[in-house]
Amino acid sequence: MSPRLDRRQFLKSTAGATAGLAWLASHRAPAFAQKRELTFLSWNHFVPASDDELRRQAAVFGKDAGVAVRVDTIAHLQLPARYAAEAQAQSGHDLIFSGGATPFLYEQMLADVGDIVDEFGKKFGGWYPFAAETAQTKSGWRAIPWFWVSFPGTYNQAHFRAAGLEPPKTWAELLRDGKILKKMGHPVGIAISHCNDAHTTYWSVAWSYGAKVVEADSKTPAINSDRTAQVIEWYKELYRDAMEPEVLSWDDAGNNRFILSGKGSWIHNPISPYNYALANKLPIADDLNHHRSLAGPAGIHSAPPILGLGIWKFSKNQQVAREFVRFLFRKDNFADWVVASNGFNHPPLRSLADHPIWSQNPKLAMLPGEAEFAHPRGWPGRPTDAVQRIDINFVMADMLAKAVNGMAVKRAMEWAQDQIAAALKGQLRAG
Amino acid sequence: MAVAPRVLEAVVPAESGRLGGVRAWWEQEHVFGYGLILPALLLLVCLVAYPFGMAIYLSLSDSWVGSPGHFVGFANYRELLGNEVFRQTVRNSFVFTGLALTLKTVLGTWLALLLARNLRFKRLIRGAVLLPFVIPTALSTLGWWWMFDSLYGVVSWTAIRLRLIDPPGPNWLGESVYAMAAVITVNVWRGLPFFAITVLAGLVAVPPEYYEAAEVDGASAWGRFRYVTLPLLRPVLAVVILFSTIFTFSDFNIVYVLTRGGPINTTHLFATLAYQVGLTGGNLGQGAAISLFLFPMLGAVVFLQLRYIRRE
Numbered sequence: 001m002s003p004r005l006d007r008r009q010f011l012k013s014t015a016g017a018t019a020g021l022a023w024l025a026s027h028r029a030p031a032f033a034q035k036r037e038l039t040f041l042s043w044n045h046f047v048p049a050s051d052d053e054l055r056r057q058a059a060v061f062g063k064d065a066g067v068a069v070r071v072d073t074i075a076h077l078q079l080p081a082r083y084a085a086e087a088q089a090q091s092g093h094d095l096i097f098s099g100g101a102t103p104f105l106y107e108q109m110l111a112d113v114g115d116i117v118d119e120f121g122k123k124f125g126g127w128y129p130f131a132a133e134t135a136q137t138k139s140g141w142r143a144i145p146w147f148w149v150s151f152p153g154t155y156n157q158a159h160f161r162a163a164g165l166e167p168p169k170t171w172a173e174l175l176r177d178g179k180i181l182k183k184m185g186h187p188v189g190i191a192i193s194h195c196n197d198a199h200t201t202y203w204s205v206a207w208s209y210g211a212k213v214v215e216a217d218s219k220t221p222a223i224n225s226d227r228t229a230q231v232i233e234w235y236k237e238l239y240r241d242a243m244e245p246e247v248l249s250w251d252d253a254g255n256n257r258f259i260l261s262g263k264g265s266w267i268h269n270p271i272s273p274y275n276y277a278l279a280n281k282l283p284i285a286d287d288l289n290h291h292r293s294l295a296g297p298a299g300i301h302s303a304p305p306i307l308g309l310g311i312w313k314f315s316k317n318q319q320v321a322r323e324f325v326r327f328l329f330r331k332d333n334f335a336d337w338v339v340a341s342n343g344f345n346h347p348p349l350r351s352l353a354d355h356p357i358w359s360q361n362p363k364l365a366m367l368p369g370e371a372e373f374a375h376p377r378g379w380p381g382r383p384t385d386a387v388q389r390i391d392i393n394f395v396m397a398d399m400l401a402k403a404v405n406g407m408a409v410k411r412a413m414e415w416a417q418d419q420i421a422a423a424l425k426g427q428l429r430a431g
Numbered sequence: 432m433a434v435a436p437r438v439l440e441a442v443v444p445a446e447s448g449r450l451g452g453v454r455a456w457w458e459q460e461h462v463f464g465y466g467l468i469l470p471a472l473l474l475l476v477c478l479v480a481y482p483f484g485m486a487i488y489l490s491l492s493d494s495w496v497g498s499p500g501h502f503v504g505f506a507n508y509r510e511l512l513g514n515e516v517f518r519q520t521v522r523n524s525f526v527f528t529g530l531a532l533t534l535k536t537v538l539g540t541w542l543a544l545l546l547a548r549n550l551r552f553k554r555l556i557r558g559a560v561l562l563p564f565v566i567p568t569a570l571s572t573l574g575w576w577w578m579f580d581s582l583y584g585v586v587s588w589t590a591i592r593l594r595l596i597d598p599p600g601p602n603w604l605g606e607s608v609y610a611m612a613a614v615i616t617v618n619v620w621r622g623l624p625f626f627a628i629t630v631l632a633g634l635v636a637v638p639p640e641y642y643e644a645a646e647v648d649g650a651s652a653w654g655r656f657r658y659v660t661l662p663l664l665r666p667v668l669a670v671v672i673l674f675s676t677i678f679t680f681s682d683f684n685i686v687y688v689l690t691r692g693g694p695i696n697t698t699h700l701f702a703t704l705a706y707q708v709g710l711t712g713g714n715l716g717q718g719a720a721i722s723l724f725l726f727p728m729l730g731a732v733v734f735l736q737l738r739y740i741r742r743e
Contacts, residue, residue, distance in 0.1 A: 248605030
């Protein structure tokens with residue numbers, strides 16, 4: 001026979017359980033009386049040791065300040081959707097890692113951090129020029145530039161030496177040298193495919209030739225121009241005479257493999273192939289070297305990833321978040337974090353960039369100076385959501401691929417102009 | 432048997448009053464029946480109907496990630512029809528699905544015929560054939576991606592060593608035709624076991640007497656296949672092709688891992704373009720519209736196929 005509860009038994013047992021829970025509760029502090037918690041949403045760093053160091057510093061800060069600091073890291077491609085959800089719900093993390101268009105997209109929802117920006121600028125020898133371009137909206141600074149990732153020329157000096165060549169200084173010299181190197185069996189390589197590197201290089205070359213993708217008002221398509229035609233012609237010649245068709249199928253690691261295999265003589269990339277060769281004791285590490293970003297008729301310009309820190313207005317811990325940012329920007333802490341990333345994280349402030357990790361290695365010494373040439377995508381306009389869409393839809397990579405595959409330059413540009421107009425349509429209000 | 436009623440009485444004591452009333456109500460056939468399907472219905476409403484309705488609403492709005500958007504009627508659909516990348520995607524989807532499906536049907540039936548023979552290690556071979564279907568697509572496609580690499584890939588290397596092609600070999604994922612061939616190859620490789628095993632089940636069900644009768648009548652091997660096997664397999668094939676059409680049209684993993692829709696968008700399918708525009712690009716309205724373009728097409732396919740199957 002199955003036991004059945006009568007009303008009296010039920011009351012007895014529930015009263016007992018309630019008393020038990022009450023006792024348990026009395027022995028644990030209620031949530032609101034617990035230590036305050038500061039939460040920070042960041043990306044999964046490409047050099048994991050960098051995140052380890054960040055967490056270590058967060059723990060030290062937490063101990064000193066009497067708060068628990070939680071650092072949540074997620075894949076960078078998932079960040080935009082997360083920001084949208086937090087902004088929509090008006091709750092979530094206190095401090096966020098901001099990239100690309102974030103300060104402009106969430107201008108109304110991010111706290112003004114102009115005071116910290118001023119303070120750091122005075123303390124650390126001033127900000128590099130890109131800082132304002134990436135974080136200063138019409139209504140004020142909506143993020144503190146945190147670090148950027150340099151994008152120099154990486155070359156195999158053994159191949160250049162064998163050809164009797166010096167590393168190039170301009171995009172035109174790269175084309176000239178690339179033709180010679182390809183004939184020797186060591187072509188150069190720039191991705192013309194659906195990957196991020198393809199656009200990083202396109203923006204850099206285009207700016208160096210004085211070409212634009214969008215006008216300074218961030219609303220008008222500007223790719224259909226004589227300057228762009230010049231850039232496309234340069235790409236066509238480079239593709240035909242100095243590269244291999246494999247650049248049309250590269251992902252972001254394609255050029256790394258190309259130069260590490262010993263076949264390639266030059267790529268446009270962060271220093272990751274060199275770091276990889278060093279870490280894995282590959283003999284090619286001796287041959288790899290880096291040079292400054294290349295110049296065009298309109299000077300030197302570069303489009304590296306530039307990342308920042310933003311504080312949500314809805315955060316109840318804004319003051320603690322500011323203190324935490326100050327702690328991260330303490331000279332010793334910033335230096336430890338740079339070392340943990342093996343020089344991958346570049347400071348956006350001049351005196352912080354003066355660090356032995358770069359200056360002691362002649363192959364890396366020129367990297368901090370690259371900051372002088374850096375702009376966010378969309379420059380001379382702002383890095384709006386529309387610019388993000390142009391990048392994500394690989395408009396310029398496709399325009400180039402069409403042209404190198406035989407489409408008339410004018411038609412390829414018109415196609416891109418249409419795609420850019422579509423991306424700009426329905427644009428969110430830019431700051 | 433005479434004990435049974437008393438046992439029941441002991442286990443389920445007589446109920447009186449309200450509880451008994453509820454029980455009587457619950458045990459009516461029409462209430463109990465609906466009660467049983469209610470959990471499934473709830474799941475369908477929450478996981479299928481609601482997202483579907485939401486997608487329709489989004490496709491008719493100018494929603495962006497992080498902003499609610501307004502009703503814009505069919506503007507998203509009109510814009511898509513005018514967009515070259517979308518039109519290219521429609522063409523790609525038909526080429527991809529048409530070729531992959533034809534290959535899977537022919538090769539799958541062929542493989543099933545081979546598997547139906549009495550081979551040594553029959554079970555082992557049949558198990559091994561299922562492997563491509565069992566391995567997670569993203570992982571196996573990564574393997575293919577490496578194999579198709581134009582410089583270091585084993586596909587080009589083997590073809591060059593066998594003197595089938597001249598070095599340096601085709602740029603598999605960088606040229607439109609080759610890239611489409613590559614994504615179709617991987618889709619066929621992955622979808623073949625599903626065809627083979629299902630058709631094999633159909634083959635096993637064909638009574639051997641039919642073959643014996645055909646042989647007595649002097650039918651050749653081709654004749655036996657054409658006039659005995661194929662007509663009896665038709666219902667099975669119809670179902671397999673129906674399912675496979677849906678899976679192939681809405682494929683995502685293979686293209687996303689191999690080409691990300693490149694080169695020049697010549698391998699984009701509805702799902703990959705919708706993901707690129709809607710999720711990474713943040714244009715939820717247009718992304719939803721792209722994915723909904725699939726719906727009437729697949730609806731038509733399902734309708735025609737089901738009608739055919741019912742007639743059979």
